[in-house]
Amino acid sequence: MKFFGFKGGVHPPENKIQTENQAIEIFKASKMVTIPLLQHIGVPLTPCVEVGERVLKGQKIGDSQGFLSVPIHSSVSGIVKKIEVMPFPLMGEVLTVVVENDFADEWVELKKIEDWKKSSKEELLAVIKEKGIVGLGGAAFPTHIKLNPPADTKIEALLLNGAECEPYLNSDNRVMIEDSEKVVEGIKIMKHILGVELAVIGIEDNKLESIEVMKNACKGTGIEVMPLKTMYPQGGEKSLIKAILNKEVPSGKLPSSVGAVVNNTTTAAAIYDAVVNGLPLLDKVVTITGKAISEPKNLKVLIGTPINEILEYCGYNEEIVEKVVMGGPMMGMAQFKLEVPVIKGTSGLLALTKEETNACKPKSCIGCGKCVDVCPMSLEPIMYARLAEFSQWEDMGRYHLMDCIECGSCSYICPANRPLTEAIKIGKAKLRSLKK
Ligand code: SF4
Ligand code: SF4
Known part of the structure; x- marks a missing residue:
């Protein structure tokens, strides 16, 4: 396939080198996990547990009948200590379930579908919804809805976003390197649901190891891997569609209007785990970096883990930090309370110094265009x-x-x-x- 590129874009300093070769480490479970009941585009969930109740790891703790919603599950076993409105990393406050970890690591029963090829599209979509899968590139759009476009739209291509175009982040990159088989199996499940033949993984050409590993993992599957020129925001849905399929999504329309569905590569791995291993979405790989971090890492962190514990583990230096950001430097959210938790859409935690942030005062527009x-x-x-x-x-x-x-x-x-x-x-x- 030919690479077509997209209009515009910028090339900020990549700053990926600090963590690109850091293998994913499992971060220890916290004593207290705080799980906001809003981790998807859509309405907040209603709690389905009570204060004082014991919950198992993977047990549903919030749900909703809302169209754009998916359930949320407890990432540890333990006792529900509080259900109250608490600070939320994406602004404001949200109803949150606080679970005190009993470290028994006792799971709910997990229903697995090993031979998913025998399952119908509807059955697989129901599993993906029930396991709380959302787009893990940051937007947190419920995946079962993306995989179920209107009946009158013909989907011709499934595009996998492995671009990870935000500077500093290596979360998707490491998942592709270390979990390539899960990514490929998740893509096969998505192809089965959508009934498409064409599936292309787009990876920016600053991730040569990922490109090679994914090419090897895709051999004989018909799934293509396309290296993309490194340019921000290459990973935006519309940029990716333009770059790979040379199609422009009209104003106000969805990718399905040009016959495409776009999903993130880490989401593909989560789909595999949900369907084949019966696992709800309980953790996320997060890149922790920035000059105010002495030991940059890629950590697999349980949803609900307070970010201050993670930062501390990675050598957070509060003497020199100017700003802590959840996500990448271009689209991430500055954090003012470091007790807020990691949520499903968290890909990075950046502790940036003054030198790394643009703290200059605005001047008058010079009309440069x-x-x-x-x-x-x-x-x-x-x-x-x-x-x-x-x-x-x-x-x-x-x-x-x-x-x-x-x-x-x-x-x-x-x-x-x-x-x-x-x-x-x-x-x-x-x-x-x-x-x-
Ligand atoms: S933030 Fe909006 S207006 Fe600015 S460059 Fe990006 S898409 Fe365009
Ligand atoms: S036209 Fe004005 S606002 Fe736009 S980039 Fe130039 S100075 Fe900035």
């Missing part, structure tokens, strides 16, 4: 910033604000340091509230 040139969605970030200054939210919407993927490329490139992505995020929130 660089923000427009780099926008992968062909938007005009500078116009959004001006409209936001005058609270013209509806006008922002008329100019396709909701197509913005919040990649941060415009803010990154701006020589005047304008807070463009911030203005866009505020504009989107205002527009959503106007529509309610």
